Amino acid sequence: MHLDYYKILGIDRYASAEQIRLAYRTKAKLYHPDINKSSNANTLFQLINEAYQVLANADKKKWYDFKLKYPSTTNMKPQAERRRTSTYENYYKAYTHYKNGKSDEELFSKRTTKIIDNFLFYFLVVAGFLAIIYSTIDLIFDKVNMRNMTGMIFGVWFLLILFLGWSLMRRK
Numbered sequence: 001m002h003l004d005y006y007k008i009l010g011i012d013r014y015a016s017a018e019q020i021r022l023a024y025r026t027k028a029k030l031y032h033p034d035i036n037k038s039s040n041a042n043t044l045f046q047l048i049n050e051a052y053q054v055l056a057n058a059d060k061k062k063w064y065d066f067k068l069k070y071p072s073t074t075n076m077k078p079q080a081e082r083r084r085t086s087t088y089e090n091y092y093k094a095y096t097h098y099k100n101g102k103s104d105e106e107l108f109s110k111r112t113t114k115i116i117d118n119f120l121f122y123f124l125v126v127a128g129f130l131a132i133i134y135s136t137i138d139l140i141f142d143k144v145n146m147r148n149m150t151g152m153i154f155g156v157w158f159l160l161i162l163f164l165g166w167s168l169m170r171r172k
Contacts, residue, residue, distance in 0.1 A: 005051035005064065013065070017056065024052040124162055131155035 006013055009023040030036060031044040054060045135151030 003047065003051075004068070005055055008047050008051040009055065013068075015055075020052070020055045024048065024056070028052075121162070121166055125159065128155050128159040128162060131158065 006015070009020065009027060011019055011023045015023070027048045028045065031041050031048060033042045033045055036044075054064050132152055132155035135149065135155060138151065139149065
């Protein structure tokens with residue numbers, strides 16, 4: 001027997017996340033065992049929670065909709081049906097584990113790239129400031145050749161281009 005979570009919550013298949021949440025809250029208030037004293041209130045409340053857990057999660061909802069759209073057309077025995085359901089659940093768990101692992105690798109790659117970029121940026125900033133400082137000291141102690149300011153000009157232009165490029169990268 002397959003439960004229709006949409007019918008349990010009283011919504012249609014194209015309900016938004018907000019509509020799902022509101023339907024859950026309404027049903028949960030009606031059938032909460034502390035409020036509703038009927039004998040089957042606890043079971044109904046568990047079904048409502050189960051329906052909400054599946055429909056509120058986008059991946060689980062997509063999987064559930066797929067199972068509703070393509071139900072089995074064979075008449076299997078209940079034991080075989082249980083095995084088939086557990087196999088689907090195992091596939092789903094393996095898929096989500098693979099998906100989460102892949103996102104961890106991408107996150108690690110992004111963090112590593114950011115650390116390397118920051119290191120290179122600060123290294124080049126220090127190099128630009130050292131070029132300016134060295135050329136200033138050279139100008140002060142070399143009173144004969146005051147016209148040779150290429151090191152300072154290079155350092156200033158280098159830092160300006162570096163900071164401009166860095167600010168453009170940050171805007172992305």
